[in-house]
Amino acid sequence: MSNTVESLPANWYYDEAVFRREQKNIFEKNWTFIIDGAEVAKPGQFVTATITNQFIVIVRTLQGELKGFLNLCRHRASTICTEDNGSLTQFTCPYHAWSYDLNGRLKNAPGFKMGEQVTPEKFSLIPVKVDIWNGLVFACLDRECASLESWLGDIVRISENYPTISEMTFEAMRSNEGSINWKNYSDNSAEGYHLPTIHPGLNAALVSKQTRIAAYENGKFVGFEVVYKDRSQDGSSGFWIYKFPGMLLHFSMNSFNIERVIPIGPQTTVMQRWFWFKPSIDKPQRKQAIEFSSQVMKEDIGICTRVQKNLEGGVYQTGLLSMQQEPGAIFFQQCVKEALR
Numbered sequence: 467m468s469n470t471v472e473s474l475p476a477n478w479y480y481d482e483a484v485f486r487r488e489q490k491n492i493f494e495k496n497w498t499f500i501i502d503g504a505e506v507a508k509p510g511q512f513v514t515a516t517i518t519n520q521f522i523v524i525v526r527t528l529q530g531e532l533k534g535f536l537n538l539c540r541h542r543a544s545t546i547c548t549e550d551n552g553s554l555t556q557f558t559c560p561y562h563a564w565s566y567d568l569n570g571r572l573k574n575a576p577g578f579k580m581g582e583q584v585t586p587e588k589f590s591l592i593p594v595k596v597d598i599w600n601g602l603v604f605a606c607l608d609r610e611c612a613s614l615e616s617w618l619g620d621i622v623r624i625s626e627n628y629p630t631i632s633e634m635t636f637e638a639m640r641s642n643e644g645s646i647n648w649k650n651y652s653d654n655s656a657e658g659y660h661l662p663t664i665h666p667g668l669n670a671a672l673v674s675k676q677t678r679i680a681a682y683e684n685g686k687f688v689g690f691e692v693v694y695k696d697r698s699q700d701g702s703s704g705f706w707i708y709k710f711p712g713m714l715l716h717f718s719m720n721s722f723n724i725e726r727v728i729p730i731g732p733q734t735t736v737m738q739r740w741f742w743f744k745p746s747i748d749k750p751q752r753k754q755a756i757e758f759s760s761q762v763m764k765e766d767i768g769i770c771t772r773v774q775k776n777l778e779g780g781v782y783q784t785g786l787l788s789m790q791q792e793p794g795a796i797f798f799q800q801c802v803k804e805a806l807r
């Protein structure tokens with residue numbers, strides 16, 4: 467078997483048509499992390515979000531169930547919720563005041579006679595799949611998708627070696643935007659080959675000989691088992707994950723963070739990171755850990771931006787990935803190819 471694999475064609479990293487297919491075939495077919503479950507713990511609490519260009523709303527019903535819907539009024543397509551979050555007892559569309567209960571059922575269409583044409587059967591909100599894992603809320607636009615647990619695959623088992631979210635406190639969320647294609651960022655996140663060159667600080671914090679990188683078919687992710695030199699900071703070992711298509715997880719004995727990679731356009735991507743820490747980790751340590759993560763993010767966006775410009779330059783068409791050095795990037799690109807086939 468060959469030791470190298472040809473990388474994805476350069477135009478996949480800026481082409482509009484490829485981007486639209488990825489949105490439909492990849493991001494609308496997979497689960498997406500949305501929010502900390504604490505934000506929708508009480509009856510009536512809701513949050514709004516987007517997956518690709520679809521608006522969604524997630525709500526805790528008055529009966530205590532978690533539900534998801536397209537944030538889409540069945541009358542003339544307004545969003546029914548315009549706030550990021552809040553609490554309510556029913557949805558009332560801001561446009562012409564059609565209302566829906568928190569189970570999504572049409573209640574009232576002012577000025578229309580409820581009956582033959584306007585019925586809850588025809589005009590209720592369109593459901594979206596939602597589920598919770600480790601206190602985190604996920605949603606999926608594909609009604610036929612596998613359960614969240616089977617989508618996570620081996621991640622569920624690996625996470626059991628680390629503290630749960632419920633044993634930690636939420637500290638902060640950070641958002642960064644890059645003029646890069648999401649796959650450019652993912653290629654980079656799925657390999658450790660660039661660690662010594664691009665991240666000297668992070669590299670120095672790890673016992674490099676003990677880093678193990680493997681592709682996990684059950685769950686379609688790349689796992690990095692790492693050992694930290696400073697045991698007091700991160701409690702020795704950690705597990706980093708790049709989960710296809712766009713989720714990163716960092717488990718350690720003292721902290722947890724999750725990152726969502728959000729493709730905005732073929733040449734624009736937003737990375738959102740949420741941080742939790744064990745109560746024993748004090749404020750200055752938390753601040754330091756988040757700053758450290760932000761430095762790594764800055765380094766990654768920096769190199770990916772340079773790569774992006776050359777991918778768009780028209781000279782480079784395709785390159786080479788090494789089975790030894792970049793198995794995670796090979797695995798990631800295979801997942802992309804399969805999804806677009």
Ligand code: FES
Nearest residue numbers: 539541542559562
């Ligand atoms: S669009 Fe919602 S009530 Fe008209």
Ligand SMILES: [Fe+2]
Nearest residue numbers: 654655665766
């Ligand atoms: Fe990196």
